[in-house]
Amino acid sequence: MSSFNRRFFLVSAAALAGCGFEPAYGPTGAASRLQNSILADAPKGRAAYLLVRQLEDRLGRGSPARYGLSYAITVDEEAIAISSSDVTTRYNLLGSVTYALRDLQSGAVLKTGKVDSFTGYSASGSTVATQAAKRDAEERLVVILTDQIVTALTAAASGLPV
Numbered sequence: 001m002s003s004f005n006r007r008f009f010l011v012s013a014a015a016l017a018g019c020g021f022e023p024a025y026g027p028t029g030a031a032s033r034l035q036n037s038i039l040a041d042a043p044k045g046r047a048a049y050l051l052v053r054q055l056e057d058r059l060g061r062g063s064p065a066r067y068g069l070s071y072a073i074t075v076d077e078e079a080i081a082i083s084s085s086d087v088t089t090r091y092n093l094l095g096s097v098t099y100a101l102r103d104l105q106s107g108a109v110l111k112t113g114k115v116d117s118f119t120g121y122s123a124s125g126s127t128v129a130t131q132a133a134k135r136d137a138e139e140r141l142v143v144i145l146t147d148q149i150v151t152a153l154t155a156a157a158s159g160l161p162v
Contacts, residue, residue: 036158038101039065047075050139051097054146059153067110067160071099073145074140080120089124091134095141099149103161111156115148117141 039062043049051073062068074096081090094117100109122136123130 028125033160033162034059034153035064036060036062036064037064038062038069038147038153039067039104040069041071045073047073047095047138047142051146054143057079058146058150065104068102068104069099070102071097071149073097073142089121090120092118092120093134093136093137093141094118094127095145097145097149101153101156101160110160111153113149113152115145115152117148119144 038055038059038060040052040055043052048071051071057067074093078092078094079088079090080092082088094116095118096114098114099112101111102109119137119141121130121133123133125133
């Protein structure tokens with residue numbers, strides 16, 4: 001590592017420390033209060049199951065839960081490529097999640113939001129390949145949506161009750 005790179009690193013670290021930067025999930029970070037303290041509503045359907053599984057992978061399972069997370073997930077499919085023989089060869093999955101984080105002690109809604117995204121998959125293979133591609137696209141979509149929810153909750157964590 002050159003001396004320029006080391007100086008740049010040290011100056012950057014000092015600047016971040018001076019401005020009050022601290023890791024969100026660090027010991028005193030605001031987002032650490034989200035870890036193992038959110039209980040998502042029971043899933044209804046595959047997409048909701050995948051969403052809850054991803055949330056628990058990222059934030060842990062609320063046990064005991066301090067916050068509750070309600071959500072409504074929708075996944076729509078639209079044809080985006082049609083061959084000259086009128087056969088759909090590619091689809092987009094459009095997904096959105098409306099969510100609300102609640103304080104389980106007071107029942108107050110602390111944070112609401114809506115996230116959306118899309119993924120695509122090919123339908124040009126066999127029926128089995130197309131179904132596998134669709135399931136994979138749905139899983140990728142839910143990961144994207146979960147990442148957006150966790151990012152929004154992390155950003156709002158400093159305003160949440162302890």
